[in-house]
Amino acid sequence: MTVCCLTHSAMLKPEDASRDPSYNAAEFCSTKDAASLLGVSHRTVQLWVENGTLQAWKTAGGHRRITMASVNKLVSARHDATAAPLPAAAPPAKPAGPQRKRVLLVDDDSTLLRLYELEMSGWGLPLDIIKAQNGFEALIRIGEQRPDLLVSDLNMPGMDGFRMIRTLRGDASYDSMTIIVVSGLDRSTVASMGLPSNIAIFPKPVPFAQLRAAVEQALTPGAAPSR
Numbered sequence: 001m002t003v004c005c006l007t008h009s010a011m012l013k014p015e016d017a018s019r020d021p022s023y024n025a026a027e028f029c030s031t032k033d034a035a036s037l038l039g040v041s042h043r044t045v046q047l048w049v050e051n052g053t054l055q056a057w058k059t060a061g062g063h064r065r066i067t068m069a070s071v072n073k074l075v076s077a078r079h080d081a082t083a084a085p086l087p088a089a090a091p092p093a094k095p096a097g098p099q100r101k102r103v104l105l106v107d108d109d110s111t112l113l114r115l116y117e118l119e120m121s122g123w124g125l126p127l128d129i130i131k132a133q134n135g136f137e138a139l140i141r142i143g144e145q146r147p148d149l150l151v152s153d154l155n156m157p158g159m160d161g162f163r164m165i166r167t168l169r170g171d172a173s174y175d176s177m178t179i180i181v182v183s184g185l186d187r188s189t190v191a192s193m194g195l196p197s198n199i200a201i202f203p204k205p206v207p208f209a210q211l212r213a214a215v216e217q218a219l220t221p222g223a224a225p226s227r
Helices: 003-010 031-038 042-050 068-083 110-121 135-145 161-169 187-192 208-218
Strands: 056-058 064-067 101-106 127-132 149-152 178-183 200-203
Touching: 031 042, 031 064, 031 068, 042 064, 064 068, 101 110, 101 135, 110 127, 110 208, 127 135, 135 149, 135 161, 149 161, 149 208, 161 178, 178 208, 200 208
Parallel strands: 101 127, 101 149, 149 178, 178 200
Antiparallel strands: 056 064
16 A cells, blocks of 8 residues: 555544545554554553554544554564574674673563663663563564663563563573563462572562662673573
8 A cells, every 4th residue: 555545544534444445444453453463452552653663554533553564574573582492692792891781671661661761870880771561572672682681570461571581591592691570479479480489589669779789790790690
């Protein structure tokens, strides 16, 4: 479908769109349908539309219509991220100066992610912060950017933290990645779900002083990775 067709359809009222000969309902879906197909929250779909992960346009009534092509592409990427082996971790570079470390923060609460970012930015540590809102998105970011440390929630829509961690721990290429969990779940529930016992767990609300000490220890050269 051409841009002019999309523009023309966007001027239609939702109830009139199906009567436009240039509109093909099979090519689009609502945010609710996209959330169901992708197994994520409605808010996650909105965020993916805003950051360009999903392509969409708005009707005259302000309703988003997402292209099925972009939904199918993300479904395929999700399948590849969860079913196929993760890419092998690249060997660490040998920089001339202090090496910056990448920290991936994973939580479905965007406000908490921002709080993490603001707090960690004030620690004075050589950290580059990466963010994701569920386990599926986190695996994609890990494949793209190879973080040194993962700080993650467990209870998230779509792919939760338990499944994401099992996927990572099943691939020897990521043995050196330290994992820290911050969760509102009680420890007995976490233990019953099969999380490795030697992964550091902190409660919510986040105890930032303790988290900073754990991050500094994890990123210290020669420190044993958390398994």
